[in-house]
Amino acid sequence: MALADELLGAGWRRSRKGIRMVAVLCALLSAVVVFSLFNRFGGTASGDTKPPKQLVASIDLSIGNPIAAAARGEAKARTDLEASLLQLQAFGKEDAAKAQRLKQRYGVTWVAKDKEPTPVSQAFADGYNRVMQTEIERRHGKEVLDRLVRDSGVSRQDDRKERP
Structure with missing residues (x-):
């Protein structure tokens, strides 16, 4: 300078x-x-700040749950009974002659599922059959139910132990 x-x-x-x-x-x-x-x-530390919003997710725990599947099977059986349908669900190949005899003698439709049962599908069928077998026993008697279960290959729900 x-x-x-x-x-x-x-x-x-x-x-x-x-x-x-x-x-x-x-x-x-x-x-x-x-x-x-x-x-x-909201960068200040004043007392009126709101906490950050939490992400809340709703998870459907009934998917893949055998207990929930059994409850759904029971509900489906009750709606079918209200519609005057008597059905039993079983896994394996369907024997047409056997299914026809069940339908003619007792009015029971045998619904056969060809695929292998999974724990969820088996629980659904067990819940469904439990309600239907109770109704069949009420309508036709215990002897008819025992013969029906023996002829159809469906397991008797009273004899089955509950799965964990």
């Missing part, structure tokens, strides 16, 4: 009052912006 003073003289410097004023105004403006953003997005 001393060299500039020698060459240009002492009057070459301008007043820095305007520059200082602009700097102070920019600092104040930036402080106002920062505080307004903190207030808007």
